[in-house]
Amino acid sequence: QVRLEQSGAEVKKPGASVTVSCKTSGYTFTSYGVSWVRQAPGQGLEWMGWISPYSGDTSYAQNFQGRVSMTTDTSTATVYMELRSLRSDDTAVYYCTRVLGDLSLAIGFWGQGTLVTVSS
């Protein structure tokens, strides 16, 4: 079955960078893109961007342009999301996600989430 397994919680100081990993399994890694979605405490869902493990193509939301990078490691079927110049309002749970599949581009699969806390 499709699984997205994320790295553990992180605590960072303002101005630092964080990298969250998402190890995938249960499907052909290069067949589907992976998106990242975050959720601040008590808030809604925010789409950050997308990467194609097949081509390496990326699309980032305007809010994160210049601060986020998404990469892949095909050998381990893992996707990485790096967020730089962290601010306190970057404190959130970060999810990697995959589309449902050939049926639809809706999000059908979610990682368990990684809490990133930014605090001095």
Place this chain on the structure above:
Amino acid sequence: EIVMTQSPATLSVSPGERATLSCRASLSVSSNLAWYQQKPGQIPRLLIYDASTRATDIPARFSGSGSGTEFTLTITSLQSEDFAVYYCQQYNNWPETFGQGTKVEIK
């Protein structure tokens, strides 16, 4: 960026009653709209995709309708496990965007 607006922000419903949630897009998203349910401390769960198709294992009391800019999620005969926050999401254009959520609470 397409703005998704959900209403109401909070919906108070008694168990067994019907709940109707709305989602409006600032531009047409065709039928590329999904609904998710999120309970406290849990990851979101896909309920409806392509505006009206129930996801696997979703009970028939959940239904979605609409296209273009106006969408509705209807939950008939609310069960105790249905009290949660519901989000709509458009995936017609990048950036994909979510509504701010509707909290369905027990009346």
